[in-house]
Amino acid sequence: xxxxxxxxEFAERRRRLMxxxxxxxxxxLPAAPERVRNRDVLHPFRQDSDFQYLxxxxxxxxxxxxxxxxxxxxxxxxxxxxxPEKELWDGFLAGPEGAIERFGLDDAxxxxxxxxxxxxxxxxxxxxxxxxxxxxxxxxxxxxxxxVIRSKVRTGAHPPGEFVALEHLLHDLRLYKSANEIxxxxxxxxxxxxxxxxxxxRARKGGYEYHLEAELIHTFMAHGARSTAYPSIVGAGVNGxxxxxxxxxxxxxxxxxxxxxxxxxxxxxxxxITRTFPVSxxxxxxxxxxxxxxxxxxxxxxxxxxxxxxxxxxxxxALTVLTRGLIELGLLQGTVEDAIAAEAYKPFFMxxxxxxxxxxxHDVGDYKVGDAWRQLEPGMVLTVEPGxxxxxxxxxxxxxxxGIGIRIEDDVVVTKDGCRVLTDAVPKTVDDIESLMAG
Ligand code: GLY
Ligand code: MN
Ligand code: MN
Numbered sequence: 001x002x003x004x005x006x007x008x009e010f011a012e013r014r015r016r017l018m019x020x021x022x023x024x025x026x027x028x029l030p031a032a033p034e035r036v037r038n039r040d041v042l043h044p045f046r047q048d049s050d051f052q053y054l055x056x057x058x059x060x061x062x063x064x065x066x067x068x069x070x071x072x073x074x075x076x077x078x079x080x081x082x083x084p085e086k087e088l089w090d091g092f093l094a095g096p097e098g099a100i101e102r103f104g105l106d107d108a109x110x111x112x113x114x115x116x117x118x119x120x121x122x123x124x125x126x127x128x129x130x131x132x133x134x135x136x137x138x139x140x141x142x143x144x145x146x147x148v149i150r151s152k153v154r155t156g157a158h159p160p161g162e163f164v165a166l167e168h169l170l171h172d173l174r175l176y177k178s179a180n181e182i183x184x185x186x187x188x189x190x191x192x193x194x195x196x197x198x199x200x201x202r203a204r205k206g207g208y209e210y211h212l213e214a215e216l217i218h219t220f221m222a223h224g225a226r227s228t229a230y231p232s233i234v235g236a237g238v239n240g241x242x243x244x245x246x247x248x249x250x251x252x253x254x255x256x257x258x259x260x261x262x263x264x265x266x267x268x269x270x271x272x273i274t275r276t277f278p279v280s281x282x283x284x285x286x287x288x289x290x291x292x293x294x295x296x297x298x299x300x301x302x303x304x305x306x307x308x309x310x311x312x313x314x315x316x317x318a319l320t321v322l323t324r325g326l327i328e329l330g331l332l333q334g335t336v337e338d339a340i341a342a343e344a345y346k347p348f349f350m351x352x353x354x355x356x357x358x359x360x361x362h363d364v365g366d367y368k369v370g371d372a373w374r375q376l377e378p379g380m381v382l383t384v385e386p387g388x389x390x391x392x393x394x395x396x397x398x399x400x401x402x403g404i405g406i407r408i409e410d411d412v413v414v415t416k417d418g419c420r421v422l423t424d425a426v427p428k429t430v431d432d433i434e435s436l437m438a439g
Contacts, residue, residue, distance in 0.1 A: 001224040003056070003267055004184045007104040010056045013173065014075050017054065018068040020169045025127035027066040027166055028118075030138050034060045044227065049359035050131065050170055052268045057103050059094065061111050067121055073106025076121070081110040119148040127162040129169065167364070174358060175365030176379040181269065181358070182413055182422075185381060188225065188271035189411050189422035192263040195219035196275050196426040199234075199260055200437055205279050209234040209248040212260060220264035229270030230361045232262035240276065240405025241389040243351060252279045257287055259405050263361070270361040272383050273423045274409030281437035283430055286400045290388050291430060293325030297386040298408045298428075301353050305384065305412050305419040310373035315353040318386040322349050331390070331397050348390060354383040357411055376414045381422075385409030 021027060032048035047058050055064055055077065062079040070076075082095035096108035109117055122128060122145055130142055142163075149159040177185065198219050199212040212234045220228065235245040236252050240259035252258060256279050263271030276291065278284070283291060300321045301314035323345045326332040331348065332339050339345060356363035358381060367374055376382075387407030394402055411422040427433050 004187065005056065005180045005267060007056065007102070009178065009180055010054060011075070011104045014054050014066060016173060017169060018066055018074060020173075021066070021068055021129060022127050023068055024125055025068065025129060025164075026122055026125040026160075027064075027129040028122075028142065029054065029064045029066075029131065029166060030135070031057070031060050031062040031064075033135070033137075046227070047268060049268065049364075050166070050174075053170070053174055053359060055103060055105070057094070057099065063111060063114060063118075065118065065121060067125070070121075075104075075106045077103070077105040077108045078111040078114045078118070079108060081112070115145070115148075119145045122146065122160060123149045123152075124158050125160050126158075127164055128160045129164050129166040131167065132163060132165040171364035172366070174363070175356060176377070177358065177381050177413065178379070182379070182381070184267045184269045185271070185357070185411065185413070186422045188229075188264055188266040188269050189273070190425055191220060191223040191225050191266065192271035192273050193423050193425035194223075195262065195264065196260060196273055197436060200275065200277050200426075200433065201439070203252060203258060203277065203279055203281075203437070205252055205254040207252045209236050209239070209250050209252065209258070212252075212258065213248050213262075216260070216262045223264070223266075225264035225266045227265045229263045229265040229272060233260065233274075234262070235259045235405065236279065238392045238403040238405070240407075241391060241403065242405075243389075254280050255284065257283075257404065257406065259407055261407065261409065263411075268359050270357055270359070270363075271423065272357055272361050272385075272409060272411055273426060274385055274387075274407040275426055275428060275433075276406045276408065277433050277437065282434060287404055287406075288430055289329055290325075290390075290401065290404055291406055293322060293329070294386055294388050294406045294408050295428060295430075296325065297321035298384055298410070301384045301386060302410070302412060302419065302421065305376060305382065305414060307376055307378060307414060307416065309376050311367050311376065312373045313376075314382075314384055318353045318384075319345065319349070322386060322388060326388070329401075331401060347394065348388050349386065350389070351385075351387070353386050357381045357383050378414050378416050380414045382412055382414075383409055384412050 035043045037043045065076040077099045099105045099108040195216040199215040231246040234248045236258045237256035259276045261274040297318040301318040304314040304317040356365045389405040390401045392403040412419045
């Protein structure tokens with residue numbers, strides 16, 4: 001499948017980052033390390049999100065170096081050399097030539113030469129941006145390169161004096177998605193929505209949670225999305241009350257709800273959808289009552305996603321609707337204002353209403369600027385995911401509510417005059433879910 005994000009967009013991102021960097025600085029960013037799964041088997045390789053954002057280069061053992069104003073090219077990649085024998089076993093390598101021709105880097109060298117070449121590139125630059133403290137091995141390598149320069153000060157070498165976390169600059173860029181990024185995320189959302197529909201239609205009593213997980217993976221893979229964005233959560237009955245339940249081994253029982261929180265990863269971008277539906281295809285009265293509260297909270301939160309509103313407004317909107325619903329159904333007492341002030345909703349709703357979404361499922365970007373919540377701006381992508389979870393041992397409420405866990409989650413992009421839901425191809429009203437499951 002051809003990539004949606006063109007090579008020139010990666011070059012544009014590097015250019016924008018270099019504009020933010022001090023003129024006499026250098027940025028150094030390593031690819032993700034490969035990780036052993038067991039003995040000589042590796043985990044499937046997933047590129048580091050920052051590295052992916054700036055290169056689109058999917059190989060390990062590579063280092064990106066950005067050197068604003070460098071005459072022979074500002075964007076430099078160190079990567080593995082081509083090697084027919086290795087490639088016969090492990091697959092195609094781009095090599096430094098391919099990095100330039102196919103990935104649009106200005107200059108490239110074999111990564112085996114980095115210790116000889118990079119200190120010379122750092123020398124004379126006063127500031128080094130790198131992922132400070134993210135990987136101890138890489139911190140050590142950076143300091144080793146610096147030591148090479150320090151050892152030459154008596155011959156006039158200038159070692160850098162400032163070391164700055166690259167993330168400060170880079171993560172703010174990543175927060176604002178381009179039209180192409182939104183296209184990829186919309187596609188990831190569409191595939192994931194189709195997967196949720198398939199799982200809903202195939203849910204049967206007597207099946208197991210992992211049967212539904214298999215249906216999700218089937219649809220992801222069938223569309224070329226080879227990985228999930230995070231381990232799929234398929235929680236039937238009381239398992240729906242465990243926020244990060246990934247065991248997925250319990251039976252599906254008549255009368256239970258199933259909560260599925262799952263999304264695929266496409267071109268390294270995440271989708272993140274949750275739906276909750278009855279195994280039998282019909283909600284019971286208490287399930288429906290709580291479900292309608294969560295759905296109303298989700299609509300209210302989505303309605304609050306628009307430019308000019310701040311990050312916390314969707315959460316506040318959801319909290320009000322959830323708390324009012326809990327009072328009206330008798331799970332909480334008192335006024336909405338008092339219950340919110342006392343955080344009385346917390347036993348039923350203990351997480352936030354969303355998070356930034358992008359290359360990482362819990363994506364980068366600050367939620368506050370100083371002490372103030374961040375304003376929502378076009379191009380920001382976030383999830384909206386209120387829920388209600390009644391613990392099975394919550395003796396403070398009528399037994400009919402106990403063990404019900406519900407979350408409804410969609411992916412939403414802020415637009416010029418509101419927002420667009422990227423994942424609305426999977427039903428979420430009670431009627432639409434019941435008719436999909438009956439069909
Ligand atoms: N799937 C993780 C989350 O919804 O935050
Ligand atoms: Mn989420
Ligand atoms: Mn989720």
